[in-house]
Amino acid sequence: MASIKQAFNEAVERVSTVRMPAPTRLRDLIRQIRAARTAAEERTVVNKECAYIRSTFREEDSVWRCRNIAKLLYIHMLGYPAHFGQLECLKLIASPRFTDKRIGYLGAMLLLDERQDVHLLITNCLKNDLNSSTQFVIGLALCTLGAIASPEMARDLASEVERLMKSANAYIRKKAALCAFRIIRRVPELMEMFLPATRSLITEKNHGVLITGVTLITEMCENSVDTLNHFKKECGHREIVPNLVRILKNLILAGYSPEHDVSGVSDPFLQVKILRLLRILGRNDIDASEAMNDILAQVATNTETSKNVGNTILYETVLSIMDIKSESGLRVLAVNILGRFLLNNDKNIRYVALNTLLKTVYVDTSAVQRHRSTILECLKDPDVSIRRRAMELSFALVNSNNIRNMMKELLLFLERADPEFKAQCSSNIVMSAERFAPNKRWHLETLFKVLVAAGNYVRDDVVACTIQLISETQSQQSYAVSALWRALEKDTSDKQPLAQVATWLLWNPQNTVVTKQYTLLSLTKLSTRFQKGNEKIRQIIDTFGSNLHIELQQRGIEFSQLFRKYDHLRPALLERMPPMETARPQANGIIGMVNGEPESEEDKSSVLEASTPPSDSSALLDLLGTTDLGITPSASNKNSSANSTTVVNNNDLLDLLGSLDLNAPTSTSTLPQAQTPSQIFSPTNATNFLVDGLLNSSSVQNDTLSMIVLDKAGLKITFRLERPPDIADLLIINMSAQNSGNAILTDFLFQAAVPKVTFQLQMLSPSSTVIPPSGQVSQVLKVTNINKVPLRMRLRISYTGPTGPVLEQTEVNNFPPLTLQ
Amino acid sequence: MQFMLLFSRQGKLRLQKWYVAHPDKLKKKITRELITTILARKPKMSSFLEWKDVKVVYKRYASLYFCCAIEQNDNELLTLEIIHRYVELLDKYFGSSIRLLAQKHCILVCELDIIFNFEKAYFILDELLVGGEIQETSKKNVLKAIAAQDLLQEVSYGDVPIEL
Secondary structure: OHHHHHHHHHHHHHHHHHHOOOOOOHHHHHHHHHHOOOHHHHHHHHHHHHHHHHHHOOOOOOOOHHHHHHHHHHHHHOOOOOHHHHHHHHHHHHOOOHHHHHHHHHHHHHHOOOOOOHHHHHHHHHHHHHOOOOHHHHHHHHHHHHHHOOHHHHHHHHHHHHHHHOOOOHHHHHHHHHHHHHHHHHOHHHHHHHHHHHHHHOOOOOHHHHHHHHHHHHHHHHHOHHHHHHHHHOOHHHOHHHHHHHHHHHHHHOOOOOOOEEOOEEOHHHHHHHHHHHHHHHOOOHHHHHHHHHHHHHHHHHOOOOOHHHHHHHHHHHHHHHHOOOOHHHHHHHHHHHHHHHOOOOHHHHHHHHHHHHHHOOOOHHHHHOOHHHHHHHHHOOOHHHHHHHHHHHHHHOOOOOHHHHHHHHHHHHHHOOHHHHHHHHHHHHHHHHHHOOOHHHHHHHHHHHHHHHHHHOOHHHHHHHHHHHHHOHHHHHHHHHHHHHHHHOOOOOOHHHHHHHHHHOOOOOOOHHHHHHHHHHHHHHHHHOOOOHHHHHHHHHHHOOOOOHHHHHHHHHHHHHHOOOOOOHHHHOOOOOOOOOOOOOOOHHHHHHHOOOOOHHHHHHHHHOOOOOOHHHHHHHHHHHHOOOOOOOHHHHOOOOOOOOOOOOHHHHHHHHOOOOHHHHHOOOOOOOOOHHHHOOOOOOOOHHHHHHHOHHHHOOOEEEEEEEEEOOEEEEEEEEOOOOOOOEEEEEEEEEEOOOOOEEEEEEEEEOOOOOEEEEEOOOOOOOEOOOOEEEEEEEEEEOOOOOOOEEEEEEEEEOOEEEEEEEEEOOOOHHHHO | OOEEEEEEOOOOEEEEEEOOOOOHHHHHHHHHHHHHHHHOOOOOOOOEEEEOOEEEEEEEEOOEEEEEEEOOOOOHHHHHHHHHHHHHHHHHHHOOOOOOOOOHHHHHHHHHHHHHOHHHHHHHHHHHEEOOEEOOOOHHHHHHHHHHHHHHHHHOOOOOOOOO
16 A cells, blocks of 8 residues: 555656656655754755745645645744745645645644734635535634634634534534634633533533533633523533533443543543532532532542542542532541642652642641641652742741741751752741740740851841840840850851851951941940950951941941040940840831830930930941941941041931931031931931831831722722731732723733842732723732832733733832831 | 643754744744753653743653643643643554653654654644643544544545645
8 A cells, every 4th residue: 555655656746747846845855954964054955945935835726835835834843934834824725635724724823823914814714614514624624723713713703613513523513612712712702602502512422522511611610700600500400510520420430441541540631621610610609519529529539549640630639629618528638638649759749739738728727737747758859849839838837836846847958958948948937936936045046047057048137137036135145145156166158147146246257348347346346345455446446447348447437436536425335235125027126226215205315415325326326237237328428527527426426327328317417416316217208218117117007008000091900008917028919900991801910020139929819810891800919028128019911902912011119118117 | 721842852842832822933932941941950850840920741751852831720730641642642643663652762763753744743733632622532533533634635636645
């Protein structure tokens, strides 16, 4: 047979050479291209062939057109431009020969995209072929429509597809059903016309028709609540839930059927699709949920799990059990299945288990808690994405009962973790310790361990937290000093944050500028504590007066002045700072320092008047030392005390404040000294977000605010801001998008981005992707603001409106100050 | 499913099927980036990838990578089954001999089959999936439909079936 075919082929090639030489065969071209040794050689072969193919397009009816297009499609796959072949594809489709049609439709699917004018032409071709008498021609047309239907094509051809859904031929029915799926995905309002034809699809025996029918109904129900209710309301023998339950039951109970068997499981593809549709039908519906409880339990217990295919079904079953109003016993069963998944050898199964547990942990915490040790084991998994999920899940499981144990494991994890995990993991440990620490000693130990384990990867918040905890825990200070001393005896070049904390307490020169600043400050303070050795300290400080780094130099000069001209002020200025009182992540230490002494303003100013501000000034120094050394000095620092002769007594103080960027107040450094710190940190000084927000903190916390971030073309996007009182740094943004126009908006996608270094953004899933006229879609965003800097957010909103796809981009940087605390 | 890509260990694209409308330029960019990302992954890693905002499922069969971008609600494990089903179909179609699913020494045979008969690989995929969703769960039915169309191709030219 093969030899006869070959003889035919050769005859054809010979005959046609009489008219015109036959073009290179597809496989010969592929051979030539594969034989090319260099990219340049390949390009030469391709260009030559493309030029030839182009030249053949002028011929009217060529038997070789399909061969040329097939070659062009191969060239296209290699990445070369081939769009000049689009019209030729349409000619092939219009040909009566099946080979031509097959290649033509293949070309159309590969070369056409939605913005081509040829779309109109192809719509006509499709319309013709959808009315063909050959099932395979109809099949090709349906398949093409299913792959490339644009909204216009969907509208033009919907009625043809609807007709074919009722065809007597199952081969056509199933393809038409998926075409309808694609059509309503592109144009949801066309859904209604397909409803009657869809209903009968799931009463079929043919698995192809069944699965496509279930897929179509799923899409419809996910898209519209009305349709969901429509399908639920069907009564009598065609009621949808019992019907699906029956199909599923037949699948699991029926004996071996070779046609649909996959490793001992009967048609897993269909089972998964039905389970998913059941989930949508049972969601928030007690009656429907009850009707499917039994079958879900049956699937969960009867499925063979030695292969991936069985676990596929179990995974889908678990998702459904979690999502519907299922019995509590069933939910436990589901979590236990996931627990078993965690022990599976297959990394894919472990991955989906962790992912699913992460989704349910907030609903069924206690059920998930039972698998804690297995989850902790996954922290050691060789797969990085599994480790990441395990870490997230572990933190979700921490509570006051298991904190010691969990932290032990997580600290071990932190030690060995990849650099990309260290920052997030250490901050999470600090947060968990903050919430659940059994005692101060343990808390401190944990923080020190984080500093050691995460080294330079820890974020600033960890340093701030530790310093604050030490300062407010007088009883543990001697422990802290000795622990840090021991830690510092080892090499600390890769643990600068630890060194920063330590130098806050001890004297130990380090190499980075920030650490040097901490050290310089600590050293200056030590001068008031030591009886002897002040001369030595003064010399060291003086050497900084000529330091190359401007910040250090300025500090050196300022502190030198304290030893000379203002020596009488020094003991008071450098007095021990009072413990910081506020809890760490909830509010910054600065509040504690400024608001920490709630005595009346008059008292304060009178103390200042005497030019010996006992605690405030040292608090300000500490503020400088602990939080803001990284800020570059503002221009207003020019009148540094070194060369000014008529400075008032607290000029140093104001100069120090200069590095906090307090432009307005420092420029008036000759202010009467009665100006109190709280006046300097005036809440009306809007430019100073840092102090401003903090001073107002007590009144604005837990407030809700809303802001309109976009109002354009009938789409209004509003942010409702919320700060939960119990979780620090967290800002919850409730986004709602309202459609005030009278057209439906589909494919609505809201994306947001924040600067990665200082913020973490978590976006929950949106309530829908379709906004009906005067309807709305909501989505929750959680922003963690670690460094407490002003929030900036970039938004990207895309949807398909009546005029086609729309893309809006905007930036929001006018968040009210409450978001910064 | 949003798209399916087949590519070799050397990063050469062997098949691309898109069920979402993207401009050609974007398709190329996605393909390039995804191939690089997947080839850089270690064998110990899972078959799933959260890549930009899509879920990617991939699996290597001999020298070929099969890679699918799926919807958020799609079952990742089932996608592996769909890929496997497609591999089985290719294997059955291109010969009863052991190929993709076999030992290492015959792997070239199969990749070459797909290279030289890439259009057939597309035809088979189109009988398995329509619009990115599975349309037929019986292997037998898929192969029957392909065989019938191959036959139709031969007769539609009369006595002189044409070779591509």
